[in-house]
Structure formats: structure tokens, C-alpha cells
Amino acid sequence: MIKNIKEGEDKDMLAVLDMIEEENKMLLARGERKGIRKGIKEEKRKSARKMLKEGISIDVISRITELTKEQIEKLKK
Numbered sequence: 001m002i003k004n005i006k007e008g009e010d011k012d013m014l015a016v017l018d019m020i021e022e023e024n025k026m027l028l029a030r031g032e033r034k035g036i037r038k039g040i041k042e043e044k045r046k047s048a049r050k051m052l053k054e055g056i057s058i059d060v061i062s063r064i065t066e067l068t069k070e071q072i073e074k075l076k077k
Contacts, residue, residue, distance in 0.1 A: 049075050 044065040051061045058072050065072075 045071075045075060048072050052076060 044067055048061050048065050048067055048071075051064070052058075052072070052075060058069050061067070061072050062069050
């Protein structure tokens with residue numbers, strides 16, 4: 001996209017546009033990683049809720065999901 005700018009355009013402007021494009025790529029990647037981490041945490045909580053309903057002990061749930069006992073206790077409410 002930026003590579004298609006007409007000949008004769010100011011090189012400084014092209015450099016700035018390239019920097020903006022790179023920054024946008026970095027921000028997008030950071031957002032994707034954050035979203036993935038959030039999804040993993042939510043899935044652990046969802047699994048813990050199911051295990052609580054099945055009567056599995058908090059100690060076992062904590063070992064399996066890597067959630068703290070306090071986090072699991074909050075899910076009971």
C-alpha cells in the first residue's frame with residue numbers, strides 16, 4: 001500500500017508512513033496476544049465452574065486449571 005505512492009513523494013513522508021505501518025502491525029499483534037491470553041483465562045474459569053458442579057475438590061481444580069484457590073472460591077458465588 002505505502003509502496004505504491006507516486007514517484008517524487010518526499011522520502012521523509014514515506015519513512016513516516018512506513019513507521020506508522022510498522023507500529024500498527026505491532027499494536028495488532030499485541031492486541032491479538034492479549035485477546036488469546038484473555039480467552040485462555042476465561043476457558044480455565046469455565047472449566048473450573050464445570051468441575052465445581054461435578055463436585056471436584058478445589059485443590060484438584062487448582063492443580064488442573066492453574067487457578068488459585070481464591071479464584072476458584074470466587075467462581076462458586
